[in-house]
Amino acid sequence: MKVKTVFSCQNCGCQSPKWLGKCPDCGSWNSMTEEASAPRQAAPSGERSKPIPICDVPAQSETRIASDLGELDRVLGGGIVPGSLVLIGGDPGIGKSTLLLQAMHNLAASAGQVLYVSGEESASQTRLRGERLGASHKRLLILAENSLEAIIAHATALKPTVMVIDSIQTVWTSALESAPGSVSQVRESAGKLMLLAKGLDIPVFIVGHVTKDGAIAGPRVLEHIVDTVLYFEGDGSHPFRILRAVKNRFGSTNEIGVFEMKREGLIGVENPSELFLSERPLGAPGSVVTASLEGSRPLLVELQALVTKTSYPVPRRTTIGVDHNRLALLVAVLEKKVGLHLAGLDIFLNAAGGVRLNEPAADLAMIMAVASSHLDRIIPPQTVVLGEVGLTGEVRAITQPEQRIAEAEKLGFQSCIIPAGNLRRLTKSKIRLEGVASVDEAMQLLMQ
Template sequence: MTRVKTKFICQECGLETAKWLGKCPGCGSWNTMIEERAVQKSVSLPLAGSVPVLLTEVECSGQERCQIGIPELDRVLGGGLVAGSLVLIGGDPGIGKSTLLLQTAALLGKSGQKTLYVSGEESAGQVKMRAERLGVVSKQLFLVSETNLDYIENFVRDIDPAFLIIDSVQTVFDPALTTAPGSVGQVRECTARLLRIAKGQNRTILLVGHVTKEGNLAGPRVLEHMVDTVLYLEGERHHAFRVLRAVKNRFGSTNEIGVFEMRERGLVQVTNPSQIFLAERPVGATGSLVVACMEGTRPILLEIQALVSGSAFGNPRRLATGLDLNRVLLMIAVLEKKIGLILNNQDVYLNVAGGVKIDEPAVDLGICLALASSFRNQAVDGELLVIGEVGLTGEVRAVNQVEKRILEGAKLGFKKCIVPANNLRYLAKELPLEVAGVNSVGEALEIALGG
């Protein structure tokens, strides 16, 4: 009797070994090596029409974009969906991935394009119930509940859709492999077959991907390298706002974000995020001020809230929500060393209102002023906007696109703005609000808190 050959595959990074190992030599994870049957790979044939041609003779007429009809989503994608592309959308459970793709499928169907929605987690009846609740029923939208990739390929061949949506890629399996759906081998092989469908048949495919408890996409890391675009839907479960962020995009910028609000009728795009995020801002509260950050080409105003209180323990707590904690610790050190604020016996809590995450250094000055405001129990002027990056010597460094940030603040009624002094030379002579340039954190404190 012929012995079945097996191999061991790490479920975190996809590394293959001939024997079991307690610790993966590739990623260092423990107890992630799972035994799988070794399947002889079939020889793949070239894609239809795949012959070497000169670059100047390549025709790209089929690569035009198709706008979905949701401007926030179209902007994140770089202007719309590109024909023949493979898009992966990830996010926490219940964040709204399936809702967003069902709304997308219905809009694509209403535009006259055939769309096939494959659900591996719900029945067709359950998807129909959700579609009726969202009000996104379309006559060109086909539904099927299937996880076998061979059957899915047959459906694609029979229906001939321009757009294919798989929800989710971890539930789809290749019957030629003996491993369970969702394993590293299954996810890798199924994505590879879907990639050949997208490129060989010029179909646009959108995949839903699960994430791990660390927030990374489940499956092998090669999954993100195989697809053309990777989008993350972020947000707090107890907040209504969702942020769609591109972390990889071969056809556009990775700096753009789309803001949505979760309502009873699904995800609704937010055309003016700054106004929404500042709608519930308290008046005259200490530790609260507004900063201007850039997300791609869009300026967004956000409220930073700080709370500094005496610590009852030897090691004071430092907690930041929506901000990089390491960056916050640097700002605390700058305030202690350069300004003289004694924070080594104070608990420090920072929060970005609305559940938004900021990773831009241009909010450093806002963090410093919010901490000083709470520590001194002195409120900052509610009509003041703060922009600036802070260095370790306490200097305020210039930031990019400062004029766009200022104009966004002027539209929302702000009267004064603190900016780095080096940015003043690049600003227009006439601005709709009063601009003050500062060279150090101390100068900014003098303006905002009077010293």
């Protein structure tokens, strides 16, 4: 019997009956690989597939399992939801396996039996890592297995409280003839794990590798199947790690968890604002503090700017942690509306601590950092700067200013520059609030 084959893109999962040099969906070159195609059988119809009115669906109370890792529970929306499928991605060596092994140890001690499937390490290697992290509970079961059918059989027999697959790229199913790690194997394995999680009401964590482009391998395949997608971010040479929710059916998609990597493992950081500002230089031009809102958590972040003469025909605009196009827009506002001449200067902007700022509430702080470095003027170190900047130089109101101001109060800041539109709607505060309606007003106030 001749086996029918298809060509699948290893980046996005697009399939073609013949080989193509360039994927028509994602545009990647030389990513089409020949794989065996297995026909699917139609699922039997039953009572479960009948449509019913939404008001007749039986209600269930939401129960969550606490992992005793406060930062992980925060990102998940308050704990682990039974029957959920959670994908954790990140660069190699960032701490994905360390985080999950610590969480599984806590769950084994408090919730019941836990199954940790290790496809990349042997059981003895996993035990060595567990002893270093203090994860050695008797109810934490280690299974060194790559066959999906064997994993499902063990999980069905044990019915653990939580299960971990580390990693999904090493798991293969005998229903397909393609190699482990291919898009068809990843898709089929993730789909069957989803059915297992929903059928047995077991939360399943799966680890996904990250490609050279910074995306989880097979992103369109995995992210559409799972309930929650978490990205583990950070620099291997930096002690801080940020766990960010990209997709979450059971909570906010903007929450972050902050961890510090130590010898005994990952330790949750309860007050990340204080940690990010601990090494801030006082009295240095180009340094400004702003408050970014990540989900329900306000973070005080230092923005550092450096403006210097260029030795190149085209001046450079380099950013770390902020949007490059946003900086170009704000520099244009400074030149047009304030009158600063920045066309022939290199401008470098950095969000200290490895934080990424994606919201427009940091616009005014970015402008003040660039102007402070260019004019060699010091921004008062006990001042927090907030506000969105428009193309005409106006300072627009921001969301939830109360939480940002409360975080500044907690860390001992004395004043806060906020949009005038927010100041009219705020009650009295312990720190001094100054409202500005334009970039010119902020310049006059801070550059005295």
